[in-house]
Amino acid sequence: MTMSLPTATHATVDTVRHEFDRVLDRLMAPAMALSMGLMDHMGVRAHPAFNIIENDDSLIIEAELPGVAAHNLDVTVTDGVLTVSGRRTTEPLDQSETTMLRHERRSMTFERSIRLPEAVHHEGMDAVLEDGVLTITLAKAHHACTRRIEVRN
Amino acid sequence: MNNTNNNNVIDVCEQSDCCKRPQNYRASVDVIESSDAWTVVADMPGSSSEAITISLEDNTLTIDAAVADRLAAKGRVRRQEYGVGDFHRSFRVGSGIDGDAIEATYRDGVLEVLLPKSSAVKGRRIDVRTA
The missing domain is CATH 2.60.40.790 (Immunoglobulin-like)
Incomplete structure (x- = not known):
């Protein structure tokens, strides 16, 4: 019954990482756009x-x-x-x-x-x-x- | 990367000797390979087909686009966010380019250079016949 727990934890870590990347991208995007023309x-x-x-x-x-x-x-x-x-x-x-x-x-x-x-x-x-x-x-x-x-x- | 003995290579020169031209602007490029040619596409706005020089010498392909100082001709510069000047870019290439068959077009500020592969490096498809 607890066999699925490791998988679930991985999925959560991935989701958090993905979300973090998304937030970072959003924060960086305007600065990148300006500097890169x-x-x-x-x-x-x-x-x-x-x-x-x-x-x-x-x-x-x-x-x-x-x-x-x-x-x-x-x-x-x-x-x-x-x-x-x-x-x-x-x-x-x-x-x-x-x-x-x-x-x-x-x-x-x-x-x-x-x-x-x-x-x-x-x-x-x-x-x-x-x-x-x-x-x-x-x-x-x-x-x-x-x-x-x-x-x- | 530096192996120009390899016929089948085209490399962008970065800080090597062949592109030490600080007074020039570095054009953004795409390099596309197909079975029979390489194509270099370069953003070089404000030039003209007469003002562009393309040379292939000592395994180096050089692209220069002269750009006239159009700002001064128009009036006083009130705010300048980008510089106006010549564009330059160079590439290390193998000997696999058919130098006589190079073609270039300039449209909407974009230079496209077609570098056909010499027959030596073209992939050849060999038909297998039934005996």
Whole structure:
């Protein structure tokens, strides 16, 4: 009757270990995603790095997204918050025919939102994905709205 | 791992002499082997097909992608979270690659290099006939 006890104990230990791993994964995942950028593990949402450039007329936000097709990419600006999201699927492999000797490029979903450092004009937005580089150009609101007001005598 | 006498090998160079180029960025790669070729897939955003150099010399396959400094051309950098510069990666390879038949394509910032196996290392299937 007590024969099943060792098995049960093993199962419990395994369950606890599994649960512990899961908690650890969950705690580590955001930090990993941030530090690894695009080099993220499948299933974890990655946060692409941005470069922000400005000139007199516009704010330019740039991200490296190699292998991402434009139709898998979404760019929105809402209430001064820019969000870039999408997914990348790396080449599907016929596993019976090929062997992955080295695997550093991951399939992933990614999303990142940033508050824009200044107001932008919603009419003057442009996003281009070229050679794996996303360039979002936003017209600065102060520039777009500047109007000359005649001073009367 | 370092045995380049083995025809049937392709190894990523890490800190060896062949890739001491600290000014360059290390491209992420996949290396895939099939029965008749190896394929190296590398993330090299912001380059162009004209600016990519692939060479096979002394059992070393080298991939360089020049990237123009596009930040300065656009304006003042307000926040920089990643650097923009050339990508580099190298591999120790055996002599089992048919060097004349190497092909490469660059699309969406991803370089794909097809390295066909020379006939010497290709697995050959021998049909067994009934007597």
